[in-house]
Amino acid sequence: MTLIERGTLGGTCINTGCVPSKIMIRAAHIANWRTESPFDAGLSSQAPVVDRAKLLEQQQRRVEELRDAKYEGILRDHPAITVLKGEARFVDAHSLTVTLNEGGEQTVRFDRAFIGTGARPAAPPVPGLADTPYLTSTGALALDTLPKRLIVIGASVVALELAQAFARLGSQVTVLARSRLLSQEDPAVGDAVEAAFRREGIEVFKQTQASRVDYLDNLFIVDTNAGTLQADHLLVATGRTPNTEALHLASLGVETARGATLVDEQLQTTVPGLYAAGDCTDQPEFVYVAAAGGSRAAVNMAGGEATLELSAMPAVIFTDPQVATVGLTEAEAIEQGFSVDTRELDLENLPRALVNFDTGGFIKMVAERDSGRLLGVQAVAGEAGELIQTAVMALRARMTVHDIANELFPYLTMVEGLKLCAQTFTKDVTQLSCCAG
Template structure:
């Protein structure tokens, strides 16, 4: 068939789906994009964008209350007007959704937007139930599943009968509770816990194991130390066994005793939105709802592709978008692969957490003999002049060759410095090569060079900007 005859059905309109639709249209295909809810998916509407707005506002409140320069700049307890802060979120969300999703789709004649819920009838047909209840069929040559995910809810007795928060409802709240309990110990839970604490809540985190248990232990330890300094209570190895809600108060029974709060935030991960797609009927393989794809974003069914949070890929919007665009190339006759060997991860706590590649433990599991160095931030000039030296940078290398295998950092600008580490990994650089590179002085990214230098020398004995 010619490109103009190729019809691709795209389920969803978030990061992966939009990338798939736009790249498919760019390569000459005709696209029908099917969305059951709000265009734009999780990131712009209820995830990345509104959460980072709230986190930034909380950071400003924190700095007004306390900073390393309080001796010379008078601190002041901020007055928090949550309704006015909240009003800024949807305004910016609406702006970005229109600019990056609605407007682009309206202007692309090769893409038809169909509003409704999708369900596979066979490997070339979707049934779509419209928002008005009418049903139609969409025949396609290829299909892309970008249905995203929703907050997962643990089966804690009594929880379902309470007005608990998910990240979605927490971000939309026009009040800051006096007492907040957070169930969860990974990205969303920890980011929002700190934000609410800085806006005035007394926050307690229930971690089933410990903070960021899948990362290098130093990561969780550094964040827990920071949280303790800010008055955030972290209860490790703690789980709720019962939840009730009476007289506008949550009561949790746990192995740490009875806990009470005004609000309860549940943030223990996300569940793929695949349960209504009828995937089992057409043979698409899933694992606990996640669509299993290979490096070409193919499912086990020819012509059916998927990417993003509804798959077995890491749940980051940039991974979703990269997967969607590569799937589109493959659906239109190309040959593209998604390489996640140097995938950066960033957590927007303060200090930020950023990692790429292998941790020391992961590298050793894969058979590498490793050598690693950890540099505390009191050795980084930028951190010193900021009077903010909490955190570290760690480099993991292959012992014999010195080749960089991974980087973990907890630092104020860790999210900014990590991309340099990504490029070094992609290039197969050794720690000696990184140590010999030119890095601008008084930047946090210079910490990568300094950490690399510690493989062969004592950086405490170097001048400020020694090469």
């Protein structure tokens, strides 16, 4: 087997995405708790001195450790895999040419091929932007100093995670949202995150677009419909673009949509024998979707029959509070023709949140009205990411909200919020004892 990689082994997640961003977010979370917590009346607090260079060194050291342990080391020890360092382009459905990083070209012939080229940060066509040294998520995660003032263009996952992290480490942050925060989610989700941001001093401009960007005297000047803003750094996080243009897919008849390779349930493209998975395809951009797709594609390339089913796909946004979702929102369920019933549990009614003195957020359940079958869950809570997989399993098992309400959940956990939310379909949970079954 031949593996072709033009850059660093391991892809986005380990190198410039999930791993470094979650390390930075965790450090920022700790900095925030040292500055302020719900227990400051009895525990002293003091804003920490942030040494971004040392945090970056720690971050990158862990990235390098994981890259070697999970990718480079495995490939070194696997005699059946040949690694070519260079950029590939398809010649036909059974051969490709690799422009080698060290110079020259090499032709590789194959029976089947897998495309996993991922995606890169995209930039909106704002006049002047391309002529400035703006940051993408990749550059922002590699900064060894903290911006004094940071403007973030974008209001989805990456934009909001990094905006809050920089704010908690000491930057003055302004977020520009073209419509609202997390516009693809239930409106209550974006509202809850916006409220949390405003409490922390993060400035949020909704219904705001940049019309021009200039960079003068080490200062970004951003013209918007809400006025002119200035900052010493500008982060653009408005989406990603599939890395497919250099592959010459159109010449083979591989169909794409806005650069994303179209695949079926078996992860096969529109050309037999060519498979793809991950952010270079039209699948959801989550690393676990990419990993699951890649493993199933490998099975199918070897003659097996594996499919990737995404009806119960969890998603987590690592803001604070976290956002975690699975299944359908209320609007999506109605659009698909369901007659729905919904309930929303305020975290003021969740014992774990109460004892944490951290009740900002909610858990919402969407159910089919007649059967009570669970259709979706949206949670905004301090540890929402740790509870959502229980909802995934319930959704996968086609459980009803009544089934969930009757399950045993450990007391004083965040996941108990699923039980309590399910109970609200038939009970007034404000009238229950703390650990009512």
